[in-house]
Amino acid sequence: MTDILEADPPKKRLDGIKKAAILMISLGPETSAQIMKQLPDAYIQKVSYEIANMDHVSREDREAIVNEYLEMSQAREYILDGGFDYAKNLLNKALGTSRAKEVIDMLNQIQLRERPFNIARKADPQQLTNLLLGEQPQTVALILCYMQPDKAAQILVNFPPEKQADIAERIGTITNTSPAIIERIEQVIESKFSTYIENDTENVGGVSTLVEILNQVGRTTEKAIVADLEQKQPELAEEVKASLFTFEDIVSLQKSDVQKVLREVDHDALVLALKGVSDELRDFIYDNLSSRAVETLKEDMQYLGPARLSAVEEAQQSVVTVIRRLDEHGEIYIMRGDQDAIIE
Structure with missing residues (x-):
């Protein structure tokens, strides 16, 4: 299942x-x-x-x-x-x-x-190479048999030439191996690898990861999660809110940046995204469009009719996605928390 x-x-x-x-x-x-x-x-x-x-x-x-x-x-x-x-x-x-x-x-x-040796397939090739350099050729050969060919090749080339040939020969002649032996070697390798990398940790999770996730969910879910954090961990909630960019936060962007965003946003998505927003926010968007574009936008909004909240939130999220992409590429700038302002 x-x-x-x-x-x-x-x-x-x-x-x-x-x-x-x-x-x-x-x-x-x-x-x-x-x-x-x-x-x-x-x-x-x-x-x-x-x-x-x-x-x-x-x-x-x-x-x-x-x-x-x-x-x-x-x-x-x-x-x-x-x-x-x-x-x-x-x-x-x-x-x-x-x-x-x-x-x-x-x-x-x-x-x-x-398949066996899952930890080896996920491991960084250089780290795994350093670990396997001290192993017997038959052990290395067995592990490489279970790895992705490209990663196995990256590891093999780091061995001395004579050992490369020995390992290659053993790979070519392996036909079957006892599951018990495989399991025993796998346990040893996992134990050694976990010890080897215990001080080489990877940064996962944290506020930045949470913000990235919340910027991809619907607004209803986002608000509910932030509200819950405010009750349970107020300091974390404040940190998240300082970094979290919402559709309404578009008013915090520089005028030139807003115009770049609007050029990238799908027209139909923008029409739907402006459904039910405040007059101030709608006017802010209008101020960053040409008079002809504003006229077209107002016309389309007039004929749009009722829309589901989930659809509006999805459209707003698509605008936020464009903003985040442009920010990540350095094409626009989003102020976050206590970051210094940009001096022009």
């Missing part, structure tokens, strides 16, 4: 958690409840949140997700019966060459995540 949470076929481009939520909705509450019990807590929370915030599922999406789940389940059974070649042959007959390839590719990705 967790496969459908992670695999993402090329054509659908749906988030894995959304796909799982759609599947749960399609299967009904009783069946979904039984499936939920078998999922890790982290997935249950994510899927439950997605279900709670999903107010509409198109028939096309529902059918596509259910069909994908059935195809994946069927393909797994074929693999268990006779391996990938057997599964590929049957899937080609059942689904056609193109769709069969998509399913096989997804299963290959899933299998890759389940």
